[in-house]
Amino acid sequence: MAYEVNGKAVTADEEGYIVNLADWSEPLAEIIAKSESLDLTENHWEVIRFLREYYNEFQIAPAVRVLTKAIGKKLGADKGNNKYLYDLFPYGPAKQACKIAGLPKPTGCI
């Protein structure tokens, strides 16, 4: 499959994860989110930006615990939990947020 951003096609795999990570852009994230029936708010963007920073350093998305801790530190303890992340990304913070952030899908027993 492919997404269309400003008239340009961005290739994605059968599950909607983009193939070339360099193709990612903020407008693309909005488009991927829309295909997941999500409207991105500043709260979503906080998560997306953290995922991308972590990925740049470690070449993998952070463990959910690492993510909740980082969000808790940044936005307050009431937001540093799984429920907050599931409210933002109902299909699960690991997979759905990675897809929108343009990162590869985490695989395995997760």
Next chain:
Amino acid sequence: MSDIVAPPLSDYVPTPNLKPDAMKAVRPFKASPEHQAALGFPGTLVEDWQKVAIKRLGELVEGSRALRVFLDSCVKCGACTDKCHYFLGTADPRNMPVARQDLVRKVYRRYFTWAGRWFPWLVGAQDLTPDVLESWYTYYHQCSQCRRCSVFCPFGIDTAEISMAAREILDSVGVGQKYCNEILGKVHKIGNNLGLPEPALRNTLEGLEEDVKDQCGADVRFPVDVVGAEVLLITPSADFFAEPHIDGLIGYAKVFHQAGISWTVSSEASEAANFAMFIGSHEQMRKVAQRIREAAIALKVKRIVVGECGHAWRVAYSFWSTLIGPLDFLDPRYPQPQHICEVTKGLIARGALKLDPSANDDKVVTFHDSCNVARATRMGDRPGGQFTVPRSVIRSVCAHFVDMDPNTIGDKTFCCGGGGGLLTDDLMELRVKGALPRLSALNTVVQEHKVTHMAAICAICKTQFSKVLPYYGLPREMVISVHQLVGDAIVLGAKD
């Protein structure tokens, strides 16, 4: 959540009215040529696939007397039909174990039995056509290799062996499943199913050390690659990454810490899972297991302990000695390998852990027996230890424990619905429907005994339940690790 509708829960899961072809269109994504190549399989369907597939089937029945007996001996008595969670949840008659097996059996008859060669129409033998090959791909990816049907088969026919053989044949002609084969590639390249590189592993574990310190003030370590540690812990990489798994990992660390056992994980073998079993590839299974032997030797450990992973315990307990044995370089005074539940139970029995079960007083707990642990392994030194050891651990750390319907636990346990290499988003409909029998039994104890949590000792089960529970109106947080209960009950500082 998508628009998949879960069947209704009831105290008794009825045998459904048949819906032929109900699940014909539900199939996982196929592996890309790159995923296939990494495992030495052809990238796409080979030209002479029919010849190759029949030859491979012949090699498999030559090499495994068990497989030949399983293919020869079915008398279609029907005892297995209503024992499969996928049949009960989907009503597709091809998900009756006997019918699913027959997709391979009729081809075996056609090419490898006298009657099938000469009178195929009399004995239900069939040519291997493109349609048959497609039906293998679809329906052998609707079997979680849980082996519940085998418990009820009067001949003991093991459906999982047939399903593994079918997937092996499919791989050999170039038709692999993306989920399993991509993951196996990551194990070879990076060391674990997740693709978690060493720096990320270290970063995650350091974070856990801080968390535990903040919570209870103790300096519990999560060591990586420590040469000379007593124990090498082999655990699913989901324990480093996912919820609720990670609280189980914290539990293991607290147990080792309080018992004064030095331990380490290995960055080279940071994965217990061995998905090669799911795809029926003996060669891959050996290769994946070999990493663990090498890591144990390099780190000069005395013991190997396996964390909460169902099929990994099967591979370790039942296959390691032939795959990577003998493990005679390890300390013979301990069972090798040993399950983390055995370790914890032994420590509790000799008073080495200071426990406060009231930490779990807010919970009423039940236990889900994972299929590979229940039907393919043992724990402790008595028959049935794989059932009693984890329950004994739970009872030691939790005052309120209730078992589910006896027909759904022990060796009759129902699969979570995501085992055997099917824990992938593209099979969500199958996973939701296949969870029906387990979640019906769970719902009954929720209603009757106010059960709040279901503990498990398998990463697949934990992920599957956290995904599918909401479809049935049950909270995802219900599923927890056995060692989360243990970790929460350990009083640190008291016996440090």
